[in-house]
Amino acid sequence: MVAKIFIDGEAGTTGLQIRERLAGRRDLEVVSIDHDKRKDQDERKRLLNLADVAILCLPDDAARESVRLIENDTTRVIDASTAHRVAEGWAYGFAEMDAGQTDEIAKARYVANPGCWPQGLIAAARPLVEARLLPGDYPLSYHGVSGYSGGGRQMIEEYEAPGVVASQYMPYALTFLHKHLPEMQHYGKLNRPPLFEPVVGNFAQGMTTSLPLHLDMVADIPSGKDLHAVLADHYASIPDSFVQVAPYDPKLGKSAALDPQAHNGTNTLTLHVFANDETNQAVIAAVYDNLGKGASGAAVQNLNIMLGVNARESLAA
Numbered sequence: 001m002v003a004k005i006f007i008d009g010e011a012g013t014t015g016l017q018i019r020e021r022l023a024g025r026r027d028l029e030v031v032s033i034d035h036d037k038r039k040d041q042d043e044r045k046r047l048l049n050l051a052d053v054a055i056l057c058l059p060d061d062a063a064r065e066s067v068r069l070i071e072n073d074t075t076r077v078i079d080a081s082t083a084h085r086v087a088e089g090w091a092y093g094f095a096e097m098d099a100g101q102t103d104e105i106a107k108a109r110y111v112a113n114p115g116c117w118p119q120g121l122i123a124a125a126r127p128l129v130e131a132r133l134l135p136g137d138y139p140l141s142y143h144g145v146s147g148y149s150g151g152g153r154q155m156i157e158e159y160e161a162p163g164v165v166a167s168q169y170m171p172y173a174l175t176f177l178h179k180h181l182p183e184m185q186h187y188g189k190l191n192r193p194p195l196f197e198p199v200v201g202n203f204a205q206g207m208t209t210s211l212p213l214h215l216d217m218v219a220d221i222p223s224g225k226d227l228h229a230v231l232a233d234h235y236a237s238i239p240d241s242f243v244q245v246a247p248y249d250p251k252l253g254k255s256a257a258l259d260p261q262a263h264n265g266t267n268t269l270t271l272h273v274f275a276n277d278e279t280n281q282a283v284i285a286a287v288y289d290n291l292g293k294g295a296s297g298a299a300v301q302n303l304n305i306m307l308g309v310n311a312r313e314s315l316a317a
């Protein structure tokens with residue numbers, strides 16, 4: 001059977017990248033909306049109800065509306081927006097976060113694609129909390145820099161408009177109420193929200209995040225090797241994992257691999273553990289493409305899992 005896929009918001013940043021990744025697939029047919037009708041509710045409703053899988057690449061309110069427009073019992077949904085990430089009845093589309101998550105996604109009707117920022121935090125913190133190397137009530141700080149495509153078409157236009165001298169480094173969300181905090185806390189298995197300080201850099205695409213840890217605040221102080229072993233073992237145990245863990249070298253004080261653009265065009269997320277067992281300090285960094293594993297790549301990975309095809313189809317590692 002050739003599955004019909006409708007990308008609602010296909011002309012946007014995330015939608016376009018999904019289209020590109022799916023081009024040439026014979027196991028599915030991408031049903032396209034006429035450009036002039038892309039916001040026409042009746043036409044969207046028709047295509048949403050005709051699709052086997054609808055991928056929503058829309059602002060939150062429009063994504064909620066798309067779900068309401070589906071009247072049948074069959075169209076499955078992958079929502080790339082923030083609207084349903086901690087909602088009842090939705091599977092969280094971060095396949096590598098748990099041994100059973102791929103199965104959850106495979107059988108789900110509704111899948112919420114993770115936000116770009118939460119993935120670096122959840123990838124680093126969740127296995128450590130589960131292994132009890134990090135208490136759930138640890139006062140985490142989380143920092144990162146993202147390319148400006150993370151803000152979608154509007155931010156891309158702001159940075160690329162002729163004559164604009166854009167800021168090189170722009171911290172934001174300093175009211176500490178970023179929309180990604182609920183999913184970070186929920187899927188990171190944290191009892192308190194992290195203090196999150198995101199930054200937009202003057203480059204289009206890619207991101208690096210960092211999770212600093214004072215290990216002497218943890219009972220039974222773990223070593224850098226302990227942290228690395230838990231993360232490496234977890235991701236090695238997940239079939240078809242796009243999350244990988246770089247080898248641990250306690251003497252490494254910097255690495256070119258932390259370039260936020262290092263994984264652009266791929267669906268890979270690499271974790272890097274840095275630690276000093278004398279000062280009991282550590283940082284777990286994550287490098288990935290905000291439009292790859294952070295958005296479109298993850299959506300295609302989830303689509304593959306839902307369709308029961310090889311999870312790596314159409315995705316560069």
Ligand SMILES: NC(=O)C1=CN([C@@H]2O[C@H](COP(=O)(O)OP(=O)(O)OC[C@H]3O[C@@H](n4cnc5c(N)ncnc54)[C@H](OP(=O)(O)O)[C@@H]3O)[C@@H](O)[C@H]2O)C=CC1
Pocket residue numbers: 008009010011012013014015038039040056057058059060062080081082114115116149150151152153154290291294295
């Ligand atoms: N960019 C990123 O790195 C990531 C984005 N996301 C999420 O994915 C979703 C899409 O983001 P992104 O692609 O960046 O955003 P864009 O602004 O680039 O694209 C959104 C698209 O949706 C269209 N649209 C807006 N309102 C409606 C509507 N009512 N009906 C139909 N179409 C509509 C827009 O059309 P028009 O431009 O004509 O208004 C545009 O084509 C968002 O929820 C975003 O938060 C998730 C992870 C990462």
Ligand SMILES: CC(=O)N[C@@H](CCC(=O)OP(=O)(O)O)C(=O)O
Pocket residue numbers: 080081082114115116117146147148149150151155179180198199200
């Ligand atoms: C650089 C930048 O502005 N990034 C966006 C997040 C992009 C993303 O993941 O958005 P969704 O949660 O909607 O999926 C932000 O911080 O709001």
